[in-house]
Amino acid sequence: MQIPAGTLLQAINSPDDLKKVPKENLHQVCDELRQYIIDVVSVHGGHFAASLGVVELSVALHYVYNTPYDQLVWDVGHQAYGHKILTGRRDSFNTNRKYGGLSGFPKRSESEYDAFGVGHSSTSISAALGMAMAAKYKGEDRKSVAIIGDGSMTAGMAFEAMNHAGVADTDMLIILNDNCMSIDPNVGALKEYLTDITTSQTYNRFRDDVWKLMGKLPVGKRFTRDMASKLEAGIKGMVTKRSNLFEALNLRYFGPIDGHNITKLVDTLSDLRNIPGPKLLHIVTVKGKGYALAEKDQTKWHAPGLFDKITGEIYKKKFDLPQPPKYQDVFGHTILELAEKNEKIMGITPAMPSGSSLNIMMKAMPHRAIDVGIAEQHAVTLSAGMATQGLKVFCNIYSSFMQRAFDQVVHDVAIQKLPVIFCLDRAGLVGEDGPTHHGAYDIAYFRPIPNMIISSPMNEQELRNLMYTAQLESTTFPIVIRYPRGEGVMPEWRKPMEEMQIGKGRKLRDGKDVAILSFGHPGNFAAAAIRDLRAYNLQPAHYDMRFAKPLDEELLHEALNRYGKIITVEDGTVLGGFGSAVAEFMALNGYKNDLKILGIPDRIVEHGTLKELHRECGYDAQAIADAVREMMKEVKVKVPAL
Template sequence: MDITPGALLQTIDSPDDLKRLSREQLYQLCDELRQYIIDIVSVHGGHFAASLGVVELTVALHYIFNTPYDQLVWDVGHQAYGHKILTGRRDQFATNRKYNGISGFPKRGESPYDAFGVGHSSTSISAALGMAMAAKYKGETDRKVVAVIGDGAMTAGLAFEGMNHAGVADTDLLIILNDNCMSIDPNVGALKEYLTDITTSKTYNRLKDDIWKALGKLPGSTFSRDMASKIEHSIKSFVSRSSNLFESLNLRYFGPIDGHNITKLVDTLADLRQIPGPKLLHIMTVKGKGYALAEKEQTKWHAPGLFDKITGEIYKKHYPTPQPPKYQDVFGHTLIELAEQNPNIIGITPAMPSGSSLKFMMEKMPDRAFDVGICEQHAVTLSAGMATQGMRVFCNIYSSFMQRAYDQVIHDVAIQHLPVVFCLDRAGLVGEDGPTHHGAYDIPYMRCVPNMIVSSPMNESELRNLLYTAQLESNQHPFVIRYPRGEGVMPEWRTPFQEIPVGKGRKIKDGEGVAILTLGHPGNFATAAIRELRATGLDPAHYDMRFVKPLDEDLLHEVFGKYDRILTVEDGTVVGGFGSAVLEFQAAHGYNATVRILGIPDRIVEHGSPKELQHECGYDAPAIASAVREMMKDKVSVQSLRPNSWSQ
């Protein structure tokens, strides 16, 4: 479907073209940009509401600042679609998040206008401060640096660490706080209440702005700026009780202003560009602005998939028979079942109640399930504190986000041997979100930690049983359960609970010549490959290992005692992962077998659909079948086959 941008937007190939427009034309441009985003995303998919909310801000930033020389850093990057369209990627925007297309997030290798690659939250202030400090060191006194951060991302500790340093670094840094009361789900916590309060303290903010404009902007007038600051502080205590958080960190605070008033934004940014030092502009926006349904249901329209832009109907796939549920929903509903039986069960998630499906428990048991905001480190240590008091905490964090809390996993949980259950959603290749979100590394970084149990279910029934096993009193270890994004394989998934002995796998079938050892959901790829291979006369054995730590050594002794060709399959990095654990077992026990490892290669994997990426990485069903056929040709050494796919 050919989508044509509006008349003005067609003329914008760079911010230089944007700067040629009159201020009156910016209104039309904002309308056309918003409509173009709606047109493209409705047909091609992607994140939606966040970018609609910052259309005016995006236009104003590129209109006033000299990008890319002036550095513009977006936080998370969900909201950067307008930025991409205005910076030379309009005609490629339909490829957004598609295999071999442009990234759904800012990416340094994609454009000089993407000053910093992002995908996770709360990095913008620290990164922008680093750029501003480097500019100061190099004597680039005319270079401006801007960080755009949402109120949801502002809850993370890293944002406060960055502000704490920015206040004393004496750099020309502008932080724009985009306040829309949302991340993916509604924001929570005291900061939300603070920002709500500060937006109602308009008397103080108007007085402060007027004083600063009158005195603080006089060229070269240090006295005037000092006087403005003194007058401002003298009125602060009786006009507003809460407007000193950012200024207590030595950040000049301006706002709040309407983030959808393009004229006000342009004027304010032009003024702030002339004011030196670290400063923060607070703007108020509406996530989903300009599309009524997205404004009303902002979580639903964060990334809705394909939809009819006229009616708002979100297209769903229709199947003639019942389909398997998403793993996340199996987690969410199963946790409620277990919590009804075990009063000590608590659920924790850092700002992902919808994505993790903990929302079901939060709705049914609001006193036992908590969204702590974008605070992964806090989520883990909070879970540890609860565990010391006998609570059995299920801490649900996406695999790639758990990387942000790794020290807490070791220091606060593992060393103290606390039985926190880490449910790592989105393990493996997640698809269109790309390298910032792929859950590629959790097997190596978790299995190297003492006292840790690391498991992965092959299907929904195993997920239920691992959740059940983890909360039993007999388990007193930190317990990882990793599972992928998307659907499983069992439409009838509500199976009776059964304890799975820790460290015990299962033999799915005997075979001849070669044994396939799988961990987690890729076991289903192996099952499909075996069906294909049996039709050609090959009959591999298949073992679902379930646990990478501890390994089922009895099962491995059986495998190595019977087969001299072994293929391991995992949806994690081949470096230090499940296959590496099997090799370690082989070396420790003196077995002599050819072992080949399939999984995510030792490189950054870009974005695309999960099926496209699994095929690219060589561990889908056809790749498994091909590997078995290659291994069964003869007994050549591992080095003579495909070096990049083999263990060394």
């Protein structure tokens, strides 16, 4: 269904069209753009509040800068819907995050206006600085702009980039979009600093005096290099209770200004575009601006799903029977249950308390469940430090974000044999968020690390049992517990927890000729395939291996001795993952069985629903059944009775 855009927006198919709009009409463009985002996302889904908060900024940037020659880098990309709509993708915006449609994030292969592919936070300043340095080297008068939120500023990479930008002598602008939010409310000293600098009457009064002295920026004269130099000196001379952090990094600081005043934004950006060198503009915005419910509850409306734009009712599927919970909620309730009995348990997450459901423990035990902000490296080493003091730390990180702290896992956890418990949410394919968020590689990158235990539950009860086992004093090595996004399979999941033997799987059923070895939740796909194969007189055996490291060698010897054909199934990359571990075991022990490895293929998997992606990657129930039939093609197939 094509949703109509407003009168002005309908005529904007590129930034060149936007530039034809008189400046006094830009507020109408912003109103229409905001309404269009509300209309489309309410019907088709997607991220919501972040893009509403930067409507004016999106319009102003494309109005002032010569995009795509001038390059915009949107940090993370949740907020880039307005940018996409203004750059020729309005009429295809209804395909956003759908299989074969637009990506939910900026993507270089999708548009020349997407200067850099993003999805993880805090990369924008580094990327934009690289572009600015390249432009200087090539002698190009190309402008580079990084748009970064205050939440993304908490990551060390952003500070590394600013530290370099301050001495690189390049023509780049950093726009700090300050709304006190990432997905959940921001935490940490930087948030307090930005609040202080935003609300300080002394700071803002003196800043206004300097701007008036220099020609009433942003509504007055254009700046010369000499005027810019004087402005820089004036701002550095401001008397505040604290020195300016950004000025200390040799970045010319401007702001804070109202990020929803389109006229002021256009005038400010026009002036800053002519000021050379590295600089930072601090704007203050409201996440969810223009939709009252999103302004009031920004976490809930970060990505609400489908909703009634008039009433604000978020549509939920209705079921006649009890449904399985999300794995993340099983984690959230179980860690609290364990923590109530074990005072050594602590919970750590880097900025994802609601996404991981650690917020359940944070509400009940705020002193024992900690959000460290977007800082995965810090989260891991903080957990390691706690572990040296005998605490049992559950470090909950999305699988895709865990990649950002690989060095800390090796250096600070594994080498020291510290029993940190890594709960990797969103392991495997994640659906509509696409390749930047797929948790495809954790099995492969954890498996070579000495002293690591790698586990994955097939259902909610196994997740609870693994968590229970991990916090026992007898578990003295770091352990990974990986589980997927979305629902499990057990509506009645609150069962007593039991200790699991590390490195031991279980045989679910005997069979004939073929054995399926599954790791984690895809074991349920295998079970469904086995049920379907009964109609063809095919009876595979099924082993739920539970651990990719250490492998259950006794169970593997049994399967390999009894079945000539082996199929492994996992929701991780086929290169270096669980199936590779089985192949290595076979080679080391001289087995010559036929082996087929099912999982995420060696290519970038795009976005779509989980069902669509499991089908495409060839490890859903149908694909597993097809693999069994292919391996047993010499067996005469019985046609099912109608």
